[in-house]
Amino acid sequence: MRIVILGPPGSGKGTRARIIGDMYSVPVITTGDMLREVTTQGTRLGIVAKDYMDRGELVPDDIVNHIVAERLRKPDLEKGFILDGYPRSVAQADALDKILEEAGLKLDHVMVVDIKDETIISRLSLRRSCPKCGEIYHLESKPPKRNKTCDKCGFKLIQRSDDKEDVVRHRLVVYREKTQPLIDRYQKRGLIRVVDGDRPMDAIPAELRRLLG
Numbered sequence: 001m002r003i004v005i006l007g008p009p010g011s012g013k014g015t016r017a018r019i020i021g022d023m024y025s026v027p028v029i030t031t032g033d034m035l036r037e038v039t040t041q042g043t044r045l046g047i048v049a050k051d052y053m054d055r056g057e058l059v060p061d062d063i064v065n066h067i068v069a070e071r072l073r074k075p076d077l078e079k080g081f082i083l084d085g086y087p088r089s090v091a092q093a094d095a096l097d098k099i100l101e102e103a104g105l106k107l108d109h110v111m112v113v114d115i116k117d118e119t120i121i122s123r124l125s126l127r128r129s130c131p132k133c134g135e136i137y138h139l140e141s142k143p144p145k146r147n148k149t150c151d152k153c154g155f156k157l158i159q160r161s162d163d164k165e166d167v168v169r170h171r172l173v174v175y176r177e178k179t180q181p182l183i184d185r186y187q188k189r190g191l192i193r194v195v196d197g198d199r200p201m202d203a204i205p206a207e208l209r210r211l212l213g
């Protein structure tokens, strides 16, 4: 099962990616997490990536394409993968096509999470995430059991600096400009499956199962 998940920031892409990954026992490749990891390493690449991310801009295509190409070469992807947050631009979609073509593989689905901008803005202001294992919480709809620490690994939760309102608004503009055009591209290939980003947590697995078969 090879799936791409597209959607604006805060639409619940990551949550769905994890559920589908568990459902089909395939790895989830989350470029946001991979890039955040790079930013903690103190390398020149990390400093450059952090600068783009803090401003809510896309990290340059050549950097992200390289990171993803390396990851897709690893041997744990025989059963497939879920790409969460990649591709996000035409150049990235071209790079992905090339990698898959060379490997003789095809995508099965491109999932688009549909949600209103205002819902995203209120949602992201309450989002907290675990910098260690990547688990995502929401202070109202999915609060951590113990105050401000990750249920899974006990690490202290943080609010990402790019979840502040002005940066979120800019990330939405970037999504409309750079990523949304990909929907048309994949629609022409019959791959698009739209899901409702506003569903309550407990209704998500059933919706995904219905959609993916």
Ligand code: AMP
Residues within 6 Å of the ligand: 009, 010, 031, 032, 033, 035, 052, 053, 054, 056, 057, 058, 059, 060, 064, 084, 085, 086, 087, 088, 092, 162, 171
């Ligand atoms: P996310 O966690 O998916 O919302 O991504 C957080 C930030 O990481 C984005 O705002 C971008 O700066 C960067 N990023 C993640 N994925 C990509 C990508 N495929 N291409 C470029 N930048 C990315």
